[in-house]
Amino acid sequence: MTAATLGTAWALDWMARAAKVVSANRIELIELDRAIGDGDHGENMDRGFTAVTAKLADARPADAAEVLKTVATTLMSTVGGAAGPLYGTAFLRGAKVADGELDAAGVAGVLEAALEGIKARGKAEAGEKTMVDAWLPAAEAARSAAGSGAGPAEAMRAAADAATAGAEATEPLVATKGRASYLGERSAGHRDPGAQSSALLLVAAAEAAEAQA
Numbered sequence: 001m002t003a004a005t006l007g008t009a010w011a012l013d014w015m016a017r018a019a020k021v022v023s024a025n026r027i028e029l030i031e032l033d034r035a036i037g038d039g040d041h042g043e044n045m046d047r048g049f050t051a052v053t054a055k056l057a058d059a060r061p062a063d064a065a066e067v068l069k070t071v072a073t074t075l076m077s078t079v080g081g082a083a084g085p086l087y088g089t090a091f092l093r094g095a096k097v098a099d100g101e102l103d104a105a106g107v108a109g110v111l112e113a114a115l116e117g118i119k120a121r122g123k124a125e126a127g128e129k130t131m132v133d134a135w136l137p138a139a140e141a142a143r144s145a146a147g148s149g150a151g152p153a154e155a156m157r158a159a160a161d162a163a164t165a166g167a168e169a170t171e172p173l174v175a176t177k178g179r180a181s182y183l184g185e186r187s188a189g190h191r192d193p194g195a196q197s198s199a200l201l202l203v204a205a206a207e208a209a210e211a212q213a
């Protein structure tokens with residue numbers, strides 16, 4: 001049995017797993033960004049999540065919202081590039097709607113808020129070969145899982161699977177936002193680095209949810 005709700009322990013475990021997976025995939029993210037950007041995404045994300053780990057080690061967060069808020073401010077001040085403000089906004093918006101313990105609808109609400117934050121900050125829509133292409137199917141999958149009676153871990157897993165498929169599906173797309181858009185048609189044939197890092201983060205969230213008893 002997985003937990004009926006997700007709270008502080010889940011959010012902290014999510015971030016511990018996120019830091020690990022970002023570090024393990026640092027080179028891959030660098031290479032994806034080298035193909036259609038400037039090659040710094042793996043470095044940026046690893047720096048950010050190393051800082052998140054340090055910050056959370058000293059924190060005594062009262063709830064998941066407080067964890068997400070700390071993550072937001074830390075990523076904003078350490079990641080840099082386009083992804084720093086985008087992820088910062090995503091986690092900040094998520095924190096605002098994370099009200100106590102999260103059930104499946106709560107998880108969907110957090111992902112939807114994060115997605116809206118990214119879209120607003122990046123002025124991006126679906127299909128522009130950005131991290132939106134991972135977060136949008138993720139939020140939709142979580143909402144649909146919640147609607148059919150899934151628990152929060154199942155909703156999070158549905159979101160992670162959808163984000164992974166969404167990141168893969170950015171490969172044939174032509175970028176119209178961010179640095180990759182400078183390449184025009186030549187951006188096709190490569191996976192978007194931000195969509196890939198987003199999928200990694202959401203898989204980490206699902207694993208953390210499944211580990212909650």
Ligand code: ADP
Pocket residue numbers: 033037038039040041044080081082083084086118121122123124129130131132177178179192193194195
């Ligand atoms: P930079 O492009 O400044 O070097 P990063 O390499 O850290 O920053 O992040 C690049 C990622 O940010 C892209 O792969 C894409 O997913 C995301 N991104 C860039 N611009 C936007 C935007 N306007 N809206 C949404 N996501 C974006």
Ligand code: MG
Pocket residue numbers: 033037038039040041081179
């Ligand atoms: Mg870059």
